Amino acid sequence: MLFATITKKLNRLIAPPLLKYGLTARHVLTQGNIINTPYLDYILLLPFSQALLSIEIQEIAKEQRFRQIEAKNKVPSAFDKFVDRVWDQYLEPLSFPTVDKGATQNPSKNPRLDAFQEYVRPILTPQNQWSDIERFRFNQRFIKWLRSEYLICKYESDIRDALKTYTQLKVTPLLGQTSSSSTGNLVRSFIGKADASRADFAPLPNASTLEKAFRMGGWNKRKSPNSEYNHMADIVQRIGGRMEKIPMSTVQIANVPLDASVKDLTTEELLEVSGCHVSSCNAFNAICEEVGIYEFWTQEYVSALANYLMSRCIDFDGPTVVVDVGAGDGILVHYLNRYVKGGEKGHDFHGNLKTLKPSPSQRRKHTKFPMIVATDDGSWKINPKASVEKLSVSEALEKYNPFDNHGKRRHQLIVICSWMPMGIDWTQEMRDNQVDEYILIGECDDGNCGDNWFTFGNPHFNYELLTQVEDSSFDEALLSNVTAPYKIDGYARKDLDELSLLQYSRFDSNVSCSSKTVSFRKYPNHPADANDHIIDAKE
Numbered sequence: 001m002l003f004a005t006i007t008k009k010l011n012r013l014i015a016p017p018l019l020k021y022g023l024t025a026r027h028v029l030t031q032g033n034i035i036n037t038p039y040l041d042y043i044l045l046l047p048f049s050q051a052l053l054s055i056e057i058q059e060i061a062k063e064q065r066f067r068q069i070e071a072k073n074k075v076p077s078a079f080d081k082f083v084d085r086v087w088d089q090y091l092e093p094l095s096f097p098t099v100d101k102g103a104t105q106n107p108s109k110n111p112r113l114d115a116f117q118e119y120v121r122p123i124l125t126p127q128n129q130w131s132d133i134e135r136f137r138f139n140q141r142f143i144k145w146l147r148s149e150y151l152i153c154k155y156e157s158d159i160r161d162a163l164k165t166y167t168q169l170k171v172t173p174l175l176g177q178t179s180s181s182s183t184g185n186l187v188r189s190f191i192g193k194a195d196a197s198r199a200d201f202a203p204l205p206n207a208s209t210l211e212k213a214f215r216m217g218g219w220n221k222r223k224s225p226n227s228e229y230n231h232m233a234d235i236v237q238r239i240g241g242r243m244e245k246i247p248m249s250t251v252q253i254a255n256v257p258l259d260a261s262v263k264d265l266t267t268e269e270l271l272e273v274s275g276c277h278v279s280s281c282n283a284f285n286a287i288c289e290e291v292g293i294y295e296f297w298t299q300e301y302v303s304a305l306a307n308y309l310m311s312r313c314i315d316f317d318g319p320t321v322v323v324d325v326g327a328g329d330g331i332l333v334h335y336l337n338r339y340v341k342g343g344e345k346g347h348d349f350h351g352n353l354k355t356l357k358p359s360p361s362q363r364r365k366h367t368k369f370p371m372i373v374a375t376d377d378g379s380w381k382i383n384p385k386a387s388v389e390k391l392s393v394s395e396a397l398e399k400y401n402p403f404d405n406h407g408k409r410r411h412q413l414i415v416i417c418s419w420m421p422m423g424i425d426w427t428q429e430m431r432d433n434q435v436d437e438y439i440l441i442g443e444c445d446d447g448n449c450g451d452n453w454f455t456f457g458n459p460h461f462n463y464e465l466l467t468q469v470e471d472s473s474f475d476e477a478l479l480s481n482v483t484a485p486y487k488i489d490g491y492a493r494k495d496l497d498e499l500s501l502l503q504y505s506r507f508d509s510n511v512s513c514s515s516k517t518v519s520f521r522k523y524p525n526h527p528a529d530a531n532d533h534i535i536d537a538k539e
Contacts, residue, residue, distance in 0.1 A: 012119075015052035020123045022046045023142070027135040034138040041141060050145050053119060057153065060119075061112035116153040117267045120146075124270060128263040130239070130256040137274045147276040150268070151286035158283035159290075162213040169213060171202040173331055173385050175291055201386075204335055206299045210504060214284035219510045221501050225250035225446075227511035231279050235269050249460060250446050280509035288506040294419045295441060295515060297332060301502040305439075305517070306339035308499065312414060312437065313370045319411040320370040323400050325393045325426065326417055327374035334386035336372050370414075373400070393426045397433040412436045419443075425454040427520070431489040437521045439496075443507070444516050456518070457484025457493070491520045 022044040030037065041047060125132040136142050163170050211217045220227070229252045233243045241256030254273050262270060272279045288296065313320040324333045374388045375396040391399060402413040413435045419442040420426055427450070430438045442449035445458045452461035459465070459482045486493060496517040505515035 011052050011056050015049050015056060016119055016123055018045055019049035019053060020126060022049060023123070023135045023139070026139065032134065036140070038141065041139075046142065050142075050149075054149060057112060057115045057119065057149070060115040061153075064111035064115075110154065110157065112153045112156055116150060120149075121267055121270070124274075125262055128261055129258065130241070130260040130262060131258040133256075133262065133270075133274055134258065143275055146271060146274070147278055148289040150271055150276065150278055151281055152290050154268075154278075155283035155286040158214075159287050162283060162287075166205075166209055166213040168202075168205050168209050172205055173201050173329075174204075174293060174296060175287070176385055201331075201334065204297055204299045204302060207301075207502065207504070210284070210296065210298060214282060214287075216282070216284055216504075216510075219508065219513070221513050223514065223516070224512040228277065228280070228509065230511070232272050235265065235273050239265070239273075277507070277509070280511045282510070284504070285506065285509070294506045295332075296504040296506075297335065298502065298504065301499065301504075302332070302335045303339050304499050304502055306336050308496065309336070309370055309372070309414065310340060312412075313368075316412040316436075318409070319368060320414065321400050321402075321411045322370050322372040322414045322416060323396050324372070324374045324416040324418070325376075325396050326420065327376045327388055328380065328382040328418075330374040330376070330384050330386035330388035332416070332418060333372050333374035333388075340369050340372065393429060397429060397435070401433055402436060403434060414439065416441070420450040420455065422448040423451060425451040427455050428485065428489075431486065431491060431522075434522070437519060440518045440520070441503075441515065442505070443514050444518055447514065454485055457486055459484075486520050490523045492523060494519045494521065 023046070025044055026037075026040060026046070029040065124136070169175065211219075229243060232252070232254065236243055236254045236256060239256060239260045239262060241254050241260060243252045244255045245252050253275070256273075262273075265273070268279055278285075284296075288294070309320075309322055322336075324330075327333060374386065375391040375393075376382070376384075376388050377392040377395075378390055389396070397415075400413055402409060402411055404410055413433075415430050415435050415438040417426060417438065417440055420440065427438060427440075440450070440455070444450075444452075445456050446452055446461070450456065452458045453463070462482060465482060484493075496519055499517040500513075500515070503513065503515045503517065505513070507514040
């Protein structure tokens, strides 16, 4: 008991200043430049201090919730009283100052959120000036932690209510532990231990259940980049700044005088202008952050994707193999197989999906179902929840190549990739292996999946070409004449909008969605459009 009490006190004493001065040191050492330096973060103990704070925020919330119960049922030990007296008399004056609750923060009925504001706010803005925010707003790992921690703290009770009311969500394997390093303590405390069996998963939740549970009925199902920044722009204007658009992208950042005061901003407004994008989110985003979900699969989406794959299978005279690369936990492939093979009832949920769904006569005519397999190399340490072959992208493409060593076709190959890692392009290797089609799920064109130029062909992210053009002579027409790598290799892009409207992803909000489904299909005879003026900018 004594050891636990002292440990809690020490954690609360050292974690805030450790994180505060670590952020400052990182900003000084990188000279304010935007540099991806994970090793520097580890050297400065930033992940360690963040973890300590997360633990202590949870502990403080527990203490506040059960203080009355403990006061009635438990008498503090002599050791506890002694430690508390020593702390109050000698160490409390030396501890890290907490936020002035009377200034901008109103105590809520959420003790965990109160603890977050009390301990994190002074770390973020010790001088209450914009210069404080400049220390961390381009540190994406820290911003990710801030967003996740805040959303979980704010919406903890909403998550509890949703899982209590809509029991279908409690049994879905999507909410099981995803990463060997992730905790998911909040969700697991609500749903208990998940069934370890991989053979018989409960059905996926439907969209109606998801929208009712997390009050998402009025959310915008289309991407609206400008809407994502409207609230941030209002806050920035209040403190004397303005929003600026990063050239060649839809991303906007705040330009604020360094000495501008942020004292009157609430914690949520502070996080919003820092780039956390939390003001338009709710408990759905919080549960995705807690469990590590990027794409929340539903009956409607997986059924529609299965119907699309069946239609592609029927169109081809021969066997079809579908390979999910970087499949993670394997859940998507597990349910695709169930829908395709009839183990899960498929529905024409929307009239506009009829074109994707094979007719009964087509199903009878086509006796062979596609073989659908999940592959992943395990580098992200994601715990498989279904059958996953441990293969890298290269190994999977080699094993399931559509042609044998003599160039004879073996099967049609369709590759699926959900949320390709940011800055990495796997599609060139797919095209080099002559896959018939690849389907990308996640953010596209200007998001955080793959490479916006090499993967999706957005010329505004063709940095090599842009660096060759002087700003004074930059012409938008030049970019329009540049042919995307996938076109040069003989592939055509088609945005599968009917599927995209059925998606729910981690970074969706009530003002904009973030994820899409995009198909890239190989031309039959690898034609080149003679009317296009092609600038080969692949290399």
